[in-house]
Amino acid sequence: MEQHLPTVETAKKLGLLPEEFQKIQDILGRVPNFTELSIFSVMWSEHCSYKNSIVWLKTLPKDSPRMLAKAGEENAGLVDIGNGLACSFKIESHNHPSAIEPYQGAATGVGGINRDIFTMGARPIAQLNSLRFGNLASDKTKRLLRGVVKGIGDYGNAFGIPTVGGELFFDDCYNVNPLVNAFSAGIVEVGKTASATAHGVGNPVFIIGSATGKDGIHGATFASEDISESSAEKLPSVQVGDPFQEKLLLEATLEVLQTGKVVGMQDMGAAGITCSTSEMSAKGESGMDVWLDKVPTRQANMQPFEILLSESQERMLVVMEKGAEDLIYQICEKWDLYCAQIAEVTDTKRLRYYLHGELVADVPAEDLVLGGGAPVYHREYREPAYFQETLKFNIDQVAEPTTLAELKAIAKHLVQHPNICSRRWVSQQYDSMVGTATMTTNTPTDAAIVKVKGSDKAIAITVDCNSRYVNANPEEGCAIAVAEAARNIVCSGGEPLAITNCLNFGNPYVPEVYWQFVGAIKGMKKACEKFGTPVTGGNVSFYNQSSDEGPVFPTPTIGMLGLVEQKENVTSLVFQAADDLIYLVGESKNDINSSEYLYSYHSVKLSPAPAFDLEEEFKVQTAVKTLIQQKLIASAHDVSDGGLYITLAEAAMPNELGFAIKTNSNFRKDAYLFGESQSRVVVSIKPANQAEFESLLTEKKVNFELLGTVQEDICRIDDEDFYEVKEIKNLYDTALEKIMQ
Structure with missing residues (x-):
C-alpha cells in the first residue's frame, strides 16, 4: 500500500466533504490510501452517484408494459416496439468539457452516448442534440457554437450515424456555461441485449x-x-x-x-x-x-x-x-x-x-x-425571491400593437430571432441521410422520423425544453416540456412511448436552485403519468453555474421516443396545397407570458409560464392522433416558440405556399399571433374533409377554430398583405448564417 496517507484536506481537494471522508474510513476500517480515496471521490461525485438527486428521481414513473430494462440500471433505456424488436435510447450531458474545449467536449459527448446504445447490443440508427449558448452577439459564444457544432458533425458523420434534429437556444444565462446534451437511439432484437x-x-x-x-x-x-x-x-x-x-x-x-x-x-x-x-x-x-x-x-x-x-x-x-x-x-x-x-x-x-x-x-x-x-442527501430547498416577481406581471403592462406596421415589425423580429430562425447553418454540417433510414430530411415533421428497417414501423424521436418556462415556474415549465415532446410525436403521426431526461441545473447546495430541481421533477412526474411515458433513465448535470453569472436557467431536457406503427401515418408539418383549409385545434388564450415576443421584443424578463392545462393538452393530443389515423388532415404543426404566426410561417415556407387568416377579436392581436399558450396545433385539411373533421372534434369536445386557407405565395392577416412567403423564407433561412459570418 502507498505511504503518506491522505488527510481531510486531500479529500476536500478531490471534491469530497469532511463527513464523506469519515464515512470512507468507517467503511474500510482504516484511512484510505490515495488511490482508494480517488476511487471514492469519482464514484461518490454527483456525476456518478446522484447523491443530491436520487431521492427525487425515485419518485418518477418507471414502469409500462413496454419497458424491457429497469430504469437507470443499464447503460440505456430499452423499450419494446413490437415485431420482436426493441429501441434503446438515452440522453446525456457534456456541458463542462464543452465549455472548456467545445470541439472535443461535444465530439466525445456524441461518442459516449452512442457507446451507451451499442453496449446494450443495439445498433445506433439516429442521434439528436439539445444545445444552449449565451448571447450570440459575443465572439465567445460564436466560438463555442462553431466548436460544438463541428465536434458533433465531425464525430457523428465519421461514425456513420445520422443527426436527424434537435434544438438550439440562446440566452445570457448560458454565457459562461453552455449546455451540450446528446441523444442517441438504436434498434436491437428482443432477447439479444447485454x-x-x-x-x-x-x-x-x-x-x-x-x-x-x-x-x-x-x-x-x-x-x-x-x-x-x-x-x-x-x-x-x-x-x-x-x-x-x-x-x-x-x-x-x-x-x-x-x-x-x-x-x-x-x-x-x-x-x-x-x-x-x-x-x-x-x-x-x-x-x-x-x-x-x-x-x-x-x-x-x-x-x-x-x-x-x-x-x-x-x-x-x-x-x-x-x-x-x-x-x-x-x-x-x-x-x-x-x-x-x-x-x-x-x-x-x-x-x-x-x-x-x-x-x-x-x-x-x-x-x-x-x-x-x-x-444520499435530502437537500434544503426554498422558493427564490424572483418567483413572486414573475407573478406580478400583467398583460396590460404591455401596450397592445394594433397597426399593420407594428405587427409586421414584431413578425420580422421573431422570424429572424436566433431562438426561432432556421437552423440550416447547423444542420448543413450534419449528415442526416447516412444509413438511408431518415424520413424527415426532405419532409419536415415536428419530431424526427427514422425507419425501422425490415418492418413497416418507424420511430419518432424529439428533444424538448423551453428553459425560460421552467425558470418562470419549474413545475409547470417541466410539465410543458414533456407535453411538447409528446405533442411533437403525435403531430408527426406517432404514439409517445417513454422518455429519457437530461437534468441541467445549478449548484444543488443552493436552496433556490434545489427548489427549481424539485419543482421540475414534480412537473415531469405528473406529465409522464398523464401521457403514459415512463422515465427509462438519463442524466443529472448539476453545477452549471459560475461565480460571476450565477446558475443557468433550470433546463430539464426531455428526450422522447414514439412509435409510428404504419409509415403511411407520418404527417408533415408543411402545408400541401393552395385552398386547403387551416384550422387551430385547441383554444387560444389572452396570454403572452414568457413568450419570445415578450422576452426579447419588449425585454420583459420576468413573467409566469404560458397558460397550460394538462387535461386539455391530453384531449387535444388524443384528438389529433385520431384525425391522423382517419386520414382527415394534410399537415399538423404544434404551436410553440413564437406563437401562432411562426407556426403558420413554418408550415408555409417549405413549399413556398402562403396563408390568409382572420384573427379572433376575443383576443388581443399580439396574444393571438405571438403568444405561446400551450395545447394548440395548426392543421390543414382538404375542403372535402371539413364536415367529418369538425364532427370528430365536436364529438371529442375539443375546441377548434377555422383560421382561413392556404394561399399561393402571400401571407395575409385580416385581409391585409403581411409578407410574401419568399421574403419571410429568406429572412428565416439566412438569419443565423448572417450572424455567424
Missing part, C-alpha cells in the same frame, strides 16, 4: 477498444463543480475522441455479443475503469481482482489512480464466460482493437486492484455505487 453486470467466479474480464491515456482523469469530479476561471487549467479532464476507432468498436462489440458467451458489458464513460468494474460487480453481487499493469496504456509509468480514473474514449469492459477467451481475442484482432484480459470475477464482493503484483487498492464494490453505500 446487461451491465459481472458474475461467475473465474470468468475473465477484458478491456477492448483504445489504449488508456491521461485524458479525462477526474472528469466526473470536474463535472461535479462550478465553472470558474481555473476550469481551463483542468483541460486534461476533457477527453479526446476518435470516431473511426468507435466505428470499429461498434462492429466488434456487436460481433462479440453474437457469440452468446458475454456475461456482461459496460462502456467506459465517467470514471473509466473504476466505474465499470465497480458498477458491474455491485450489480452482479460479485467482486473482481484487477491487474492494472495489463491495461494497454498510451503513456509509460502511469500511476494506479491515473489508469483507474482515465476517461479515455472508445473503451469497453466485457465479462466473458470462462473458456471463450479465444473468441474475443479473434474478433478484436479482426477489427484491429486492443484486447486484454485485465481482471477475473471473484465472489469476494470486493474490488482488489494490483500493479505488478502489489495490492494498490482494496474496496467493497457495493459501497461505491448508487443504491449501495454511496451517500
Whole structure:
C-alpha cells in the first residue's frame, strides 16, 4: 500500500466533504490510501452517484408494459416496439468539457452516448442534440457554437450515424456555461441485449477498444463543480475522441455479443475503469481482482489512480464466460482493437486492484455505487425571491400593437430571432441521410422520423425544453416540456412511448436552485403519468453555474421516443396545397407570458409560464392522433416558440405556399399571433374533409377554430398583405448564417 496517507484536506481537494471522508474510513476500517480515496471521490461525485438527486428521481414513473430494462440500471433505456424488436435510447450531458474545449467536449459527448446504445447490443440508427449558448452577439459564444457544432458533425458523420434534429437556444444565462446534451437511439432484437453486470467466479474480464491515456482523469469530479476561471487549467479532464476507432468498436462489440458467451458489458464513460468494474460487480453481487499493469496504456509509468480514473474514449469492459477467451481475442484482432484480459470475477464482493503484483487498492464494490453505500442527501430547498416577481406581471403592462406596421415589425423580429430562425447553418454540417433510414430530411415533421428497417414501423424521436418556462415556474415549465415532446410525436403521426431526461441545473447546495430541481421533477412526474411515458433513465448535470453569472436557467431536457406503427401515418408539418383549409385545434388564450415576443421584443424578463392545462393538452393530443389515423388532415404543426404566426410561417415556407387568416377579436392581436399558450396545433385539411373533421372534434369536445386557407405565395392577416412567403423564407433561412459570418 502507498505511504503518506491522505488527510481531510486531500479529500476536500478531490471534491469530497469532511463527513464523506469519515464515512470512507468507517467503511474500510482504516484511512484510505490515495488511490482508494480517488476511487471514492469519482464514484461518490454527483456525476456518478446522484447523491443530491436520487431521492427525487425515485419518485418518477418507471414502469409500462413496454419497458424491457429497469430504469437507470443499464447503460440505456430499452423499450419494446413490437415485431420482436426493441429501441434503446438515452440522453446525456457534456456541458463542462464543452465549455472548456467545445470541439472535443461535444465530439466525445456524441461518442459516449452512442457507446451507451451499442453496449446494450443495439445498433445506433439516429442521434439528436439539445444545445444552449449565451448571447450570440459575443465572439465567445460564436466560438463555442462553431466548436460544438463541428465536434458533433465531425464525430457523428465519421461514425456513420445520422443527426436527424434537435434544438438550439440562446440566452445570457448560458454565457459562461453552455449546455451540450446528446441523444442517441438504436434498434436491437428482443432477447439479444447485454446487461451491465459481472458474475461467475473465474470468468475473465477484458478491456477492448483504445489504449488508456491521461485524458479525462477526474472528469466526473470536474463535472461535479462550478465553472470558474481555473476550469481551463483542468483541460486534461476533457477527453479526446476518435470516431473511426468507435466505428470499429461498434462492429466488434456487436460481433462479440453474437457469440452468446458475454456475461456482461459496460462502456467506459465517467470514471473509466473504476466505474465499470465497480458498477458491474455491485450489480452482479460479485467482486473482481484487477491487474492494472495489463491495461494497454498510451503513456509509460502511469500511476494506479491515473489508469483507474482515465476517461479515455472508445473503451469497453466485457465479462466473458470462462473458456471463450479465444473468441474475443479473434474478433478484436479482426477489427484491429486492443484486447486484454485485465481482471477475473471473484465472489469476494470486493474490488482488489494490483500493479505488478502489489495490492494498490482494496474496496467493497457495493459501497461505491448508487443504491449501495454511496451517500444520499435530502437537500434544503426554498422558493427564490424572483418567483413572486414573475407573478406580478400583467398583460396590460404591455401596450397592445394594433397597426399593420407594428405587427409586421414584431413578425420580422421573431422570424429572424436566433431562438426561432432556421437552423440550416447547423444542420448543413450534419449528415442526416447516412444509413438511408431518415424520413424527415426532405419532409419536415415536428419530431424526427427514422425507419425501422425490415418492418413497416418507424420511430419518432424529439428533444424538448423551453428553459425560460421552467425558470418562470419549474413545475409547470417541466410539465410543458414533456407535453411538447409528446405533442411533437403525435403531430408527426406517432404514439409517445417513454422518455429519457437530461437534468441541467445549478449548484444543488443552493436552496433556490434545489427548489427549481424539485419543482421540475414534480412537473415531469405528473406529465409522464398523464401521457403514459415512463422515465427509462438519463442524466443529472448539476453545477452549471459560475461565480460571476450565477446558475443557468433550470433546463430539464426531455428526450422522447414514439412509435409510428404504419409509415403511411407520418404527417408533415408543411402545408400541401393552395385552398386547403387551416384550422387551430385547441383554444387560444389572452396570454403572452414568457413568450419570445415578450422576452426579447419588449425585454420583459420576468413573467409566469404560458397558460397550460394538462387535461386539455391530453384531449387535444388524443384528438389529433385520431384525425391522423382517419386520414382527415394534410399537415399538423404544434404551436410553440413564437406563437401562432411562426407556426403558420413554418408550415408555409417549405413549399413556398402562403396563408390568409382572420384573427379572433376575443383576443388581443399580439396574444393571438405571438403568444405561446400551450395545447394548440395548426392543421390543414382538404375542403372535402371539413364536415367529418369538425364532427370528430365536436364529438371529442375539443375546441377548434377555422383560421382561413392556404394561399399561393402571400401571407395575409385580416385581409391585409403581411409578407410574401419568399421574403419571410429568406429572412428565416439566412438569419443565423448572417450572424455567424
